[in-house]
Amino acid sequence: MVRKYFAVASIVLLLAAMAVAVDSYNQEWRQWQRAFLTELKRREKGTLSLWDRLEIERTIDLERVKVVTEPGRSVETCMACHTNVGVPGFEQDPLRDLLALHQNVTVVQEMPFDQIGCVACHGGDGLALTSERAHENMLSRYAEIFEEALAKLRSPKQMVRQKGIETIRWLTGDDFGFSFSAPPEAREEAIRRIETWWALHRDTFLAAGYGERESPFKTPNPQRQALLERPEVSPIGETLEFVGSNTCVACHTTPRPGGTSYIPPSNKEHVERWFRDELKTSTNPEIYLYNHPWLAEVLANQFIDDPQRRKELLSLVDEARRTGRWPEPQQVQELLDLMRSLDVTCEACHGPGGEYARMMMKGLAFEFEGRSEEAAQLIAEAAKRARENARRSVSDPRIWRIIEQLLSR
Ligand code: HEC
């Protein structure tokens, strides 16, 4: 009798163990690593023996691809699936080559994936092992998430409405006066306020800084903090673009439509001081090029299309920065020409204006339409960005070395 139970129990246990093994074999991240490693072996050997397949199975590993962004605090497993760094010829996510995908993202070249991870730029759940969970809250999905949440506000179910407004509060820091238990007319009124806000901010959602809010339940990601402190990249690590000082000065010296100036007198003095010929990048391109911490990188990314040439230019600049010996002008001719024609003097301190100057423009357009409250909000956000960038820049001694050199000429 006892022996019979024992036999049944053994079989059950064996089946359970097999089920666990099959389940583990089929985990999504294992499938992607297996596909990647199998393709590598196939390229190397043609056809695979059983031994090769066992070898592959042994190599599949979470530890191998785990990124520790800060010891003891923050770990990411995105690369459990996005495992290909530097192997060409894969067409499909997550196996496409991460280096190729990010060749335009300068920061990645300074902080390689195994230090910075992915979440600092893309967001998402760094510990998830299914793609659905990993991607749920990625920054690139914030607009989608916002719209899904907005739709929920009209649900007949109170619980769903509550979830909707919680998401919107998380994304924007504001509930716009929406209460999920208020009477329908009051809810509809608040929804219209949210829709107006959304129409205004849709395009500049990330630029305005709203999507950056971390969940209160998470510890802040230190790499993300490091990114936010860089004036030359957007919150998702995209290289920003210069608009040129003439664009800044076109607004910052012209009277407003109503007759007052865009810039109060204190601003005027500031702009005139920095728009003196001898301080312009167009007059002294070399001093800026070889002493500025990121100007060359932004220019090259924005305007030099050939990746090979871009690399060449940046390595010449890098060498000049390190050794103090400048290359022949014709070796970096494109960059010098760009600085002469574009003149990025203001942006050397205030950071590339591609985003905040556009917000300032959009704000003024709203002001013309009489939507002054929205205009004020957008302009304030843009101004904050331009000011914060400048403050960061002038706390960098390298910027002052440039000014000293220019003034002592
Ligand atoms: C379990 C496997 C898996 C994990 C873990 C995973 N991904 Fe993915 N990823 C995929 C797959 C599969 C695709 C392509 C299909 C899709 O979009 O879902 C993809 C696509 C992407 C894309 C391009 C598509 C888009 O929506 O922009 C990005 C970016 C991305 N992943 C980032 C991440 C980040 C960041 C993490 C970590 C937080 C992560 N992934 C973790 C499997 C994974």
Ligand code: HEC
């Ligand atoms: C410094 C910021 C940064 C980091 C770190 C970063 N990415 Fe990206 N990633 C970007 C940007 C910006 C793009 C868009 C690049 C472009 O369009 O040239 C991008 C593009 C992608 C794409 C292609 C998306 C598409 O729509 O085709 C995938 C996939 C991706 N990243 C996955 C990852 C994974 C996985 C990691 C971590 C190993 C990672 N990224 C780390 C900024 C970053």
Ligand code: HEC
């Ligand atoms: C379309 C017009 C326009 C353009 C182009 C523009 N700005 Fe502005 N900017 C404004 C307005 C309007 C304000 C808000 C001024 C105010 O009311 O104090 C502002 C504010 C600022 C502020 C903050 C001022 C303060 O007193 O807080 C800075 C700094 C700034 N801009 C820098 C720049 C730089 C640098 C550029 C070029 C990259 C630029 N702006 C391009 C219109 C513009």
Ligand code: HEC
């Ligand atoms: C050497 C660095 C530097 C340069 C170059 C520079 N700025 Fe500034 N700018 C600053 C700093 C720093 C502030 C103060 C930011 C703060 O503390 O809010 C500032 C403030 C401003 C303000 C707000 C005015 C004020 O008095 O507070 C405006 C507008 C502005 N800058 C526009 C420009 C424009 C347009 C140019 C190009 C002609 C320019 N800046 C060039 C560093 C610079």
